[in-house]
Amino acid sequence: MRFRHRRAVAKPQVATDSKEMVSLTCLEEGKSGVIAYTHGGCGLVRRLAEMGLTPGVEVKLLRKCPFRGPLEIEVRGTALALGYGVASKVFVKPSRTEANG
Amino acid sequence: MRLAMASLQKFLSNPQGLKLMGKQLRIALAGNANVGKSVIFNQLTGLNQIVGNWPGKTVERAEGTLHFEGYTIRIIDLPGIYSLSTFSMEEIVSRDYIATEKPDVIVNVVDASMLERNLYFTLQLLELDPPIILNLNQVDFAAKKGIKIDAEKLSSALGVPVTQTVAITGAGINELLSTVIAVATGEEQFKPLRVTYGKEIEKRVQTIEKLVSTKLPQICAVYPARWIAIKLLERDEDVSGKIRNYENGKEVLEYAEKLAGELEKIHGEPSPVIIASERYSLATKIAKAVTTVETPPKISLEQKIDALTTHKILGYPILAGILAAIFALIFIGGNFVSAGFDYTFGILTSQTANVLSQFLPEIAVDLINKGVLSGVFAGISVALPYIVPFYILLALLEDSGYLPRAAFLMDNFMHKIGLHGKAFIPLMLGYGCNVPACIGCRIMETQRERLLSAFVVVLIPCAARTVVILGLVGRFVGLHAALGLYIFDLVLVFALGRIAFKVLPGEPVGLIMEMPPYKRPSIKNILVKTWSRTRDFVFIAFPIIIAGSLAIVALDATGFTNYIVNGASPLISGWLGLPVLAGIPLIFGILRKELTLILLAELIPLQSLTAVQMIVFALVTMIYIPCLATIAALKREFGWRKALTITLIDVGLALFLGGIAYRILSI
Secondary structure: HHHHHHHHHHHHHHHHOOOOOHHHHHHOOOEEEEEEOOOOOHHHHHHHOOOOOOOOOOEEEEEOOOOOOOEEEOOOOOOEEEEEHHOEEEEEEOOOOOOOO | OOHHHHHHHHHHHHHHHHHOOOOOEEEEEOOOOOOHHHHHHHHHHHOOOOOOOOOOOOOOOEEEEEEEEOEEEEEEEOOOOOOOOOHOOOOOHHHHHHHHOOOEEEEEEEHHHHHHHHHHHHHHHHHHHHEEEEEEEEEHHHOOOOEEEEHHHHHHHHHOOEEEOOOOOOOHHHHHHHHHHHOOOOOOOOOOOOOOHHHHHHHHHHHHHHHHHHHHHHOOOOOOHHHHHHHHHHHHHHHHHHHHOOOHHHHHHHHHHHHHHHHHHHHOOOOHHHHHHHHHHHHHHHHHHHHEEEOOOOHHHHHHHHHHOOOOHHHHHHOOOOOOOOHHHHHHHHHHHHHHHHHHHHHHHHHHHHHHHHOOOHHHHHHHHHOOOOOOHHHHHHHHHHHHHHHHHHHHHHHHHHHHHHHHHHHHHHHOOOOOOOHHHHHHOOOOOOOHHHHEEEEHOHHHHHHHHHHOOOOOHHHHHHHHHHHHHHHHHHHHHHHHHHHHHHHHHHHHHHHHHOOOOOOOOOOEEEEEOOOOOHHHHHHHHHHHHHHHHHHHHHHHHHHHHHHHHHHHHOHHHHHHHHHHHHHHHHHHOOHHHHHHHHHHOOOOOHHHHHHHHHOOOOOHOOHHHHHHHHHHHHHHOOHHHHHHHHHHHOOOOOOHHHHHHHHHHHHHHHHHHHHHOOO
C-alpha cells in the first residue's frame, strides 16, 4: 500500500509539463490558484468536476494537515476537504496577485 | 360508526366532496447534502427524521404524510446528493425516482449561502423536466454571512417559483406549502429554463436527441429525450446500460460515443468534465446575477472555532480532549448516577417482596420480583445513566458540525486501514448504537469501503456494551481497567481493519467531503433526537430485558439451567475461566448486549466474580457477536453471507481473545 501512495505522489512531477502549474498539495496555505486540469481515473475527474473543481475555477487553499494529510480548500463559496491523494491529482496555476485573505 | 356514516353521506352529497377525495399530492424534497431537507421534512410532517450537521445523514428516503387545505400530501425526503450522475447509488435512485414515479412537485431545497454549488444540481433537475419549486433555505444564515439573494430575479432566471424558508424555526413553511399546491394544481404557471450549452455541445445534444426520440420511443416515455442525449454525451454508464437492451440501442450508443469523442478532441478534456464546466458556468452566471454580498462578513466566532478545531497541530489535542471529556463524563457521571439508582431500587425490591409475600405464593413473588421488577430496575439503573448522556453528547457533536472536522483530522489515520476520513463518522456513531452506524456506512462511496467500515463499526463498543464494561469492570475493578478495555478495542479495530483492507480486493478511494459551517446546536433538536434514540431503547430493550429475566427464572425453576450449564462448561469455564452460569447471559446477550450484565447479576452476585473473570466477561461481551438488530442491519446492507461471515469472525475472535486474556491476566 505504501508503494501505491508513493506512486500517486510521484506522478505530479512527471505530469507537470509547464513550470507554472503545481499540484494543489504544493500550494501554500492561504494562497489561491486557478485549476488547470485534474487527472486520474475517469470517476475521480468527473466527481471533482461535479463538486465544482472544473478547469478555470479559482480555488483557495485554506489549510493542509502535516504528513500528507488532507487539505481543505474553498471553491465556489463552499469548503471542501480533499484527501492528499485526491489533491495531488488537481493541478493549479498559482495566482500571482494575492488578495489579502 | 353512525357518525362516520353520516359524515360520509354528507361528504358524498357535497359536489366538492368527490373532488376532495382525489386531492392527493406527492411531493419530493431533493437537493445537496446538508441543506436542511430533513429539517423541512420534519417541519412538514411532524415526524422525527434524524437531522444533524453533517453531509450524508439521510441515507434512505423517508416518507410522511400531511394534510393541508384539504389536500393529502405525501412527502418523500430524498437523500442529499450533489449531482444526478451515477457516482453513488443514491444519485441513481433519486433520478430514477423523479423520472419514473413522477411526483407532482419537486421541492429543490437550496442552501442560500452556497447558491452557486447548489444551482449546479438545480440545473440538472431542470433537465429532467419535472415541476420544480426552488426553496432557498437557511436564508438567515446567509444574511449573517452578508449574502442576500433576490428571489424574484432568481425565479425569473430559472423560470420556476422560488420560496424562502428558515426551516429550523419553521418560518416560510406555510408559504412553501401554498406554492406547492399552486404549482400542483396548475394555478401558478411557469416556464422552466431550458438549459442550453455552448454551440459545439448543443449541436451534438440536439442530434442525439432527435435520434433517441425516433429510434427509442419506449425510453422517451419515461425520460425526456434531451436528458437521455445529454447523459449519453456524458458517457453515463447507467443510461447506456438501460439503452443497450433496446432494439436500436447499440446504434444510438455508437453514434453518441462518436460525438462524445469529437467533443473531447475539440476541448481536450473528458466529456463529463466539459459538460459539468458548462453547467457550472451557467450556475455561476445566475448566482452572480441574483446575489449581493452586502458587507464582507467579519470573522465570526464560528470561523474562529473552525480554524482552531481543524488546525494542523492544535486540532489533534482538541479532538483527543473532546473524546476524553465525553468518556470521562459518561464513565464518572454514569457510575455515580447508576450507584444511586442501585441503592434506591435495592430498597424498593426488598420492600415489594415483603409486601407481596404476605398474600402470594413464593413462586409468584419470585416471578414478579426477580423476573419483572429486577429486570426493569436493572434496565434503568444500569442502562439509562450511560445511554442518555451519551446520546446528548453525540447529538451535540452532530449538530454543531464537529463530526466532519473530526473526519478531516482522522483522514490520514483512516487511510492506514484502507478507508478515508469520512468513515470516522459512522465509527463515532457506533459508540452510540451500531445499527444506525452500520446504515451510516453508506456515506462511504464504494461497496468495498462500506463493507470495510461496517466490519470495523460492529467492533466499536456501543452504549449497551459500555453499560457492561462500566457497570462490571468500571465499578468493581476500577476505571483504569475499563479504559484499558477501550484502548484494547481500538487497537483491535486498527489491526483487524488493516487485515481486512489487505484481504478485500479493490483500490482505496480518496476523501472528497463538504465541510459544513459550524452551527449553534438547537437545544430542542438535541432533546428531540436524544429522546427518539432513548425511546428506541426503552420500547425495544425493556420488553426483551423483562422477557429475558422471566426466561431465566423459568429455566431455573424447571431445572433446565443445569442442562445448559453442563453442555457449555468446557468452553465457558474450561477455556474462558468464567463461572459456568455465565454462559446463560452470554446466550441471551445476542438479543441485547446489556442483557448479559443484567442477567449475570440475577444469576450470580457480581461481587463474587474475580477481577480477571469480570474483565474476560466484559471483553467477550464487547466483541463476541453483534446484537440481533445489528446483524439484521448488516444483512440488509450486505446480504446474508457477508452478515454471517462478520458475525462468525466476531464470535471466533471473542472466544479466542477471551481465553488468551484469561491465561495472561491470571499470571
